[in-house]
Amino acid sequence: MSVKTFNNIPLSVLDLAPVLEGSNPSESFKNSVELAQNVEKFGFNRYWLAEHHNMPGIASSATSVIIGHIAGATSHMRVGAGGVMLPNHASLVIAEQFGTLESLYPGRIDLGLGRAPGSDQATSYALRRTLNQNVEDFPLQVEELQAYFEGTARVRSVPGEGLTIPIWLLGSSGFSAQLAAKKGLHFSFASHFAPDYTIPALNLYRDNFQPSDVLDEPYAMVGVNVIAADTDEEAEYLATSQQQQFLSIRRGQPTKLQPPIEDIDSVWSEMEKAAVEQSINSRSTIVGSKETVKKGLEQFLEETQADEMIINSQIYDQKARIRSYEIVGDLMR
Structure with a gap:
């Protein structure tokens, strides 16, 4: 087995289209376009957006729409969903949406699928009008979706039928890992918020x-939170925005992405701190200067032997966010 380094595995971008405190989704989408255009120049492989609902700080709820917007603003980087929460949708609708995207941007679209709702129960009901679906339905939905692309379903997906759109299964536990293995599909693990389950x-x-x-053989991508800056101290300061975001979710009161603060210990209790650090611990959340980030990513790559890493950087200041990806891009070169 060859040793995996930044020189021989792709690095990609996960964008949650953060809505900043004092701003709005319109500005968020402008920031996403600017980020996508920059990371394409930096050499990143793909740019994924994630479906969330009822989250004031995440603007990518209409995931296929923003994927098209980003693909139209870039030239060659792959763009896709990381992911679409399939239980929220009819499989035919997703086949048509991604068939449309692939027809508009041939050879550039990825379809990552998750089985979580990406929201709370009330929002799930608002999306689906029923809560009758269960975990066992997800494999059947994936099969339905594949049948639409293959042209073997009773109903035809136009566009979609006959198109080759890579399907990834996403997960934060073992369920999707086993399903991806059984079906011989690409797999992406959400180690950026479930680090303890990554290796299993x-x-x-x-x-x-x-x-x-x-x-022919397994292909696994892992998620990593990276907050990179010119100094460790600056990166640690910037990282307090992400820490506040996880804290607000922990409290059941999600907010827009907050500006960084000097003293994060002033806003959480010891118990809350431990809970947040369990979700974003040092194994898959790397904060620091170029050398610190390089060391952390190398260690995580050695531990996981991932075929690809997808990097999430929840940074309030847009220039600092772009700079963080620039630093990581430098490591690839």
């Missing part, structure tokens, strides 16, 4: 992988 999920995927028409 990757082992499940690799140990049970069955080759398919899509993949």
Whole structure:
């Protein structure tokens, strides 16, 4: 097995389209376009957006719409969903939406699928008008979606039918790892907020992988939070925005992305601090200067042997956010 380094694995971008305190989704989308255009120049492989609902600080709820917007503003980087929460939708609708995207931007669209609602129960009901679906339905929905693309379903997806759109299964536990292995699909693990389950999920995927028409061997991508800056101190200051975001979710009161603060310990209790650090601990949340980030990413890559890393940087200041990705891009070169 060859040793994996930044020189021989792709690095990609996960954008939650953050809505900043004092701003609005319109500005968020402008920031996403600017970021996408920059990271394409920096050499990143793909740019993914995630479906969330009822979250004041995340603007990517209409995921396929913003994917089209980003793809139209860039030239060659892959753009996709990381991911679409399939239980919120009819499979045919997703086939048509991503068939449309692939028809507009051939060879550039990815479809990552998750089974979580991406929201609370009341929002799930508002999206679906029913809560009758359960976990066991997700594999059937994936099969339906594949049938629309393959042209073997009773109903035809136009556009969509006959198109080759890479399907990824996303997860934060072992369920999607096992399903991706069984179906021979790409797998992406949400280690950026479930770091303790990363290695068990990757082992499940690799140990049970069955080759398919899509993949001969397993291909795993892991999520990493990176806050990079010119000094460790500046990066730690910038990282307090993400810490506040996780704290607000922990309290059940999600907010817009807050400006960084000097003393994060002044806003949380010891118990809250421990809970936030469990979700974004040092294994898959790397904060610091270029050298600190390089060391952290190398260590995580050695531990996971991932085929690709997708990087999330929840930074309030747009220039600092772009700079963070520029620093990571420098490591690839």
